[in-house]
Amino acid sequence: MNRVHHTGPAALLGAAALVTASLATGSTASAAGSPATGVGQAGQRLTVSATAGLDPEGETIRVTGEKYDATKGIYVALCKDNGDDRIPGPCLGGADTSGGASASKWIVPKGDPNEGELALAYGDGGTFDVELALKAKDTNVDCTQVACSVVTRVDHRGTGDRSQDVRVPVAFAGTTPGDGEGVDVPAGTVSYVRTAEFTTAGRPQDLLLHPDSGKLYVGSADIPDTADVNERGLYALDPADGRVLSHVAQAPGSTGALAARNVPLLIAPLAGDGVVFHYPLRGIGTAKDGDTAAQGVWLTGATVTGAGPGTDASTVLVAQGPALSEIETATGAVRRTVTLDGGSALGVDGAHGAAWSAGATGGLLRRVDTGSFTVTATAQLPDGYVTFLEADPATGNIWVGSGTSVLVLDRDARLLATLEGQDRPTAAAFDTATGEAFVLREDYGNADNGADNVGSLEVYDTSTFQPAAEPVALPGNRADAYAGVAVTPGGGSVYVTDQAESKVVRLDRRMSPKVARSPADQSVAPGEEVTFTATAEGTPEPTVRWQVSTDAGQTWSAVEGATDTTYSFTALASHDGHRYRAEFTNSAGTTRTAPVTLTVTEAGGGETGGDDSGGVTGGEDSGGTDPGESGGTTGGDSGTAASGGTGSGTAATGGTGSETTGGSDVSPSGTAGTGTEATDTSATSGSLAATGVGALSVAALAAALTGAGWAAYRRGRSVN
Secondary structure: OOEEEOOOHHHHHHHHHHHHHHOOOOOOOOOOOOOEEEEOOOOOEEEEOOOOOEOOOOEEEEEEEEOOOOOOOEEEEEEEOOOOOOOOOOEOOOOOOOOOOOOEEEEEOOOOOOEOOOEEEOEOOOEEEEEEEEOOEOOOOEOOOOOEEEEEEEOHHHOOOOOOOEEEEEOEOOOOOOOOEEOOOOOOOEEEEEEEEEOOOOEEEEEEEOOOOOOEEEEEEOOOOOOOOOOOEEEEEOOOOOOEEEEEOEEEOOOOOEEEOOOOEEEEEOOOOOEEEEEOOOEEEEEOOOOOOOEEEEOOOOOOOEEEEOOOOOEEEEEEOOEEEEEEOOOOOEEEEEEOOOOOEEEEEHHHOEEEEEEOOEEEEEEEEOOOOEEEEEEEEOOOOEEEEEEOOOOOOEEEEEOOEEEEEOOOOOEEEEEOOOOEEEEEEEEOOOOEEEEEEEEOOOHHHOOOOEEEEEEEEOOOOOEOOOOEEEEOOEOOOOOOEEEOOOOOEEEEEEOOOOEEEEEEEEEEEEEEEOOOOEEEOOOOEEEEEOEEEEEOOOEEEEEEEOOOOOOOEEOOOOOOOEEEEEOOHHHOOOEEEEEEEEOOEEEEOOOEEEEEOOOOOOOOOOOHHHOOOOOOOOOOOOOOOOOOOOOOOOOOEOOOOOOOOOEOOOEOOOOEOOOOOOOOOOOOOOOOOOOOOOOOOOOHHHHOOOOOOHHHHHHHHHHHHHHHHHHHOOEO
């Protein structure tokens, strides 16, 4: 059930009038959940009955307006706040063009054809009074992720007209109005962008970023349409620009003779540099950057259908159909073998001592303990082409490309998640630093079954299996027999194969700015230095500019030259009530800090602004029996005059504030002093402090009254 926040317009206007009458300058901040008023460029006033702590599941608020141009229709709605001079939107619930919406309202001029069931007509003076039923999110926008405001804007008949734009920021429980205001996308949104294409490594089939040397190794086949050049083999590339460091084209066959070989599978890195790789049909080779030819062994038995790292650096695990063996890389000698009926595909989890086996088209998935070479868990896979078995080294979960889905199973082969997709998943890789999985999907089929010749890269959180970044479209990427993904530590760059176009595509991480440190409200005296500090994370590193608002946040302007994370300046009295925020921008988006308020108060304060010289001690009173005694004891702490003391400041009990009883108007010696305590015969004369307490400033009185008014209002506010 929706909660309801109601506040009568009279109460709101009364509170506003009290502030205006008591405080000639400055602004007051609304308490969390209290009403707030926004002011438009032509003096329009938009008041919202509650602005913070709204129930994400549903909250009904009251919205009133006055001084609007009653000749222009407007929408009143909760919308994404896109900043100054930019049309608010999208809006929750869309625009109300039917008259039946509860999340937005349509206000029209009197006599408008839409008045009645579709829209509400303005009241006298361009006024309106409506209720909105708000929720935190719908299919258009999520106000827990982006800044939202209750807004007015000209209706669909004048979409380019910004004259009726008024915004009042609101926030739902757990968020702050304007906090981390992602202008283009939510703050901290991760995405990947294509930054390079390497066409220097033949027709790429698999990728491996070497953990020690940092080189990008590419296993490749020959490009079909370049008959005069043989591009197959193993390439070492500079991962920054795709420059070829070396190309190892040849490896030994069954007789030991060297020949050009396709390299469809990179098995493991060698210590320092280089890789172990498979080449058809039964070859296991090793090579590193700078080698002229690979070392290799030719296995006996069936064609190799899968391979992965062995239990130590000198071995590899090899699937030859149903036979799973551990062999010595240098000699090809078999150490151990187990037969897994129906096995073919292989995925190795060296971090958890396991190997996973499955058939090429589904069937039984098995987990094999590589210490004992025994099966420890099984699961039945659905029918469908198995494109990969990749183990998450952090969790031990196995990710299975099956048909157009990715299945995630735990170490006991229990299904954890099914990640659906339109295209065929062909390769996957993991980054343990970020806890993310990178899945390459490639288009497969033809126009008759929905093929569009566009693949994608998807990024998932490996603990929640939810998307961790926006998917990246890969035009021209089509599925083939092999594919590869490689990720730099921390996920800064991702490399994917594109066999159809014979290239390696590099994608770099982007993150829209996310506020790490926000400025805070400050209160200073004129002439004091003000320092605001804000920082944000983002990729690329965001730039910053500070902005100021002189009209309670309705409009903002950039502060000239304020482009550092710290902004300092000397406060002036005219700065009182100004609001400040930092805006961070990079190529992934723009984010702002929540606005903060600067309060500038005159120096002094206290009860009347003096010191203790007119109190008990009073000064040297030569007319009294003891210093400070002849003027009485209740003069206060604010420069009041003792009898026979100074005549400036406010009067003590028994004084008038300009001339003291029995004394000179300026004489500190009090030659006419009586030497006795003054009476209270003048208690009601002179300044306000004649009551025996220091005078309250007008501003302090206004603040006290306003505080009482708000407290009374909050006590009287009902929540139904």
